[in-house]
Amino acid sequence: MTNVSIIGIGKTEVGEHWETSIRHLAWYAIEAALDNAATTEIDALYVGNMLAGGLGGQDHLGALVADFAGLRGIEAVTVEAADASGGAALRQAVLAVRSGLVRTALAVGVEKVTDESGSAVLAELSTGLDADYESVHGLTPAGAAALLMRRYMHEYGVTLDDFAGFSVNAHRNAADNPLAMFRNRLKADRFATAPLIAEPISLFDMAPLADGAAAVIVTAADRAMDMVPQPVRVAGSALATDTIALHDRRDPLWLSAAAHSAEAAMAAAGVTHADIDLFELHDAYTILAALSLEAAGFADRGEGWRLAAEEMSPDGTPAIARDGAIPISTFGGLKARGNPLGATGLYQIVEVVQQLRGEAGDCQIPGARTGMAQCLGVIGATAVTHVLQI
């Protein structure tokens, strides 16, 4: 099978794009990626999106975006897996190129949530849960995360304050990312008193929903060598699923899809945990950051939160910091860069590529050679993991 490399990346600022339509957002990211790859020859387009139909009255984004991006006529479809849609779109692009049937594929993740107000967005967001057994009873994604967090605190005897390090780290890193939504620093002592969203999930636990778009162009690795100076190899790519309803999981504190996809992607890449220089994980809630670190094998069960705790490190920096043992959210993560849902998975990929190329600016992890990105659909019913290498 054909090996696959990334030859172009593009992204927009994450935030409230009141005056920009979803097609324009997608185009701005695609335009940047085409410029970055110095090509206009795209054979297939995969659009990652979660809410355009429900919030914007616009499905059929494959054809819409292809046409608007000047790619009229090519193969193009939408890929939907809640807020794992972006990673799933890249997965489809990688599969297409690996199959040999598609030469160059473009994955773009795009989301526009600010055209509707809070309650409408919340209702649509909850479509990522089990409609018959969860959301019909009023459960929301934040509510589901709250159940997980409460259980975690109970099982492992940790407190709300023990999660603060994840958000503090995300905001500290986002301060260096000019395209991040929140570039303010967060004080750890403010964490426990933040306004509640779904107890114990507070405003400082949950990532902000945002508008944004990110695009990645992939092609065969041997072609890539001749096209761009620094192609980034897609060394591992895996998608796994779990029960969508929380109550159907035998062990709710174990994100099995996250574990399976991470294991498969790392095995395909032939890397161990020690090889991974950074891990862009799905910190939509601080509890998901802790559980993702455990599922991917960077921490034992019940210990994920410790990687965010400063006292664990002799020099006072937590393991997840950019100069720590396993940096996460290096551009701010979902928490501070923002969570543009269907685009989130591709923001992670773009950020890992920037790190491996040495183009991460003030967010740079020095000498990064291997990076992993993992996005989750809501609370992990879908997990997509990619291992990238340079």
Add this chain to the structure above:
Amino acid sequence: MSDYRAESGLLQPHHKVGIIGYGSYVPRYRLPASEIVRIWKGGQGGAPVKEKSVPGLDEDVVTMSMEAARNALARANIDPREIRAVWVGSESHPYAVKPTSTIVAEAIGAVPNTQAADWEFACKAGTEAMQAAIGFVGSGMARYALSIGMDTAQGRPGDALEYTAAAGGAAILLGRAEEALAVIDGSYSFVTDTPDFWRRAHSEYPSHGDRFTGEPAYFKHVTAAAESLMEAVGRTPADYRWAVFHQPNVKFPRRVAGILGFSQEQIEPGLLSGRIGNTYAGSAVIGLTAVLDVAEPGDRILVVSYGSGAGSDAFDIVTTERLPEARDRAPKTEDYIARRTEIDYATYTRYRDKLKLS
């Protein structure tokens, strides 16, 4: 038409116009924000204001407008029969069809040789009426014209707006500059179609676009109106002693003052929302009355309203020697704010007719 400057959009009438009388009104009841937090948030969390004013059972925009209009008349000391227009801006007119303004005009003795109409432009209906009154007087069609911004604002129980939706407002009586307590040097109006906040016909409570009410709505329009007016009249923030910005809460006017380059001291006397809430169509004009209550002759004042939908009216005003003598002829705005009876949420639901018995 030598003064007409189409390129700047500056509004200046043929004859200079000024404020010859002003009066405010705030109902006495206060609902502390902590009461709303107690009922709706389990007692946890902050609030955008300390408390808000609540109208009594027998108060509405008609009665409150009469109070403010009488205060304005007392300061102006004129024969009300010389008033040629009574215009009331509000989003809480008691009738859908039948003017508030005719009742007010009759009550103050300004009938029958009078224009009377109700104005609607969310929170800037009052300043919209003020601009029209400037035109009416400035053209020579009227010696005096009365504009009122007054509201008993509606907030859906439990909604973010319930903390601030308050009652109050002010009447501004316009006449020739020679008789004025404060001369209006120019005004400007900035309007776009921006759906940040609205109330449909037959709906009891308004809807809003959450964070959309901030940057693309309030901040964009207020800053554009203020900057355009200051540029047109060739002034900078340092030229003004005082400034009043529409005050839906405390944070927005403080922030917009900072953006425009005004100090917090310049907006302090006119910033009332922390103590009475957002009086909607009354918000900017009652802020102006509080400033006039303390200003010295020669003080220059910038007033910028904001109405959802959306638009901002900006006014460049300078006080005259007539102000100190006139202002003591009626209760001051701070007198009304100090006249305060605290109520609890249960009393509030009764006064505001929030319990539907059928």
